[in-house]
Amino acid sequence: MFKGANRPQHITDESVDSFLSRRFGETFALKFGSALVHGIYAADSRQLSVKAAFPSLWHAEERGRGSVIRGMLTPVRSRKETDPYELGLMGDLMQGTSVYSFKDGMRTLTDALESYLLALPNVTIIRGTRILNIGHCKGSIIQVIQYSEFSIYTFDG
Numbered sequence: 001m002f003k004g005a006n007r008p009q010h011i012t013d014e015s016v017d018s019f020l021s022r023r024f025g026e027t028f029a030l031k032f033g034s035a036l037v038h039g040i041y042a043a044d045s046r047q048l049s050v051k052a053a054f055p056s057l058w059h060a061e062e063r064g065r066g067s068v069i070r071g072m073l074t075p076v077r078s079r080k081e082t083d084p085y086e087l088g089l090m091g092d093l094m095q096g097t098s099v100y101s102f103k104d105g106m107r108t109l110t111d112a113l114e115s116y117l118l119a120l121p122n123v124t125i126i127r128g129t130r131i132l133n134i135g136h137c138k139g140s141i142i143q144v145i146q147y148s149e150f151s152i153y154t155f156d157g
Helices: 016-024 026-041 055-063 068-073 107-119
Strands: 131-136 141-146 152-156
Touching: 016 026, 016 055, 055 068
Parallel strands: none
Antiparallel strands: 131 141, 141 152
């Protein structure tokens, strides 16, 4: 649990998979790390930077002098107002770019889409069902095969 430092001196970043393998073992990295990264980022844990995706793990290892657990238990030095936040090239890259957000987050888009679809007379939303296949038939007909009961729905739009 309190494994000592094993990060090579020259490493300034590494993949999530590499970090978890080094700290907790390859099986843990494969089963937990891969699932976590797929679930959160829909990415490959062997390609995703641990410093970018999970900076608290990287910094905990540093605070704990090589032990992630010890680092998590060590109080974090509070950031002074005068400490600069390093943006790197991000300011230059974002120059002239419009960035938009939603007050209630990304769910605003799916909620609006759901409201629009529910207002249509020929749309049925089936919740809590795993879909096995969605296919396009002749013309404007869409066929949906429901996994749980292997029900087949055909929609003509």
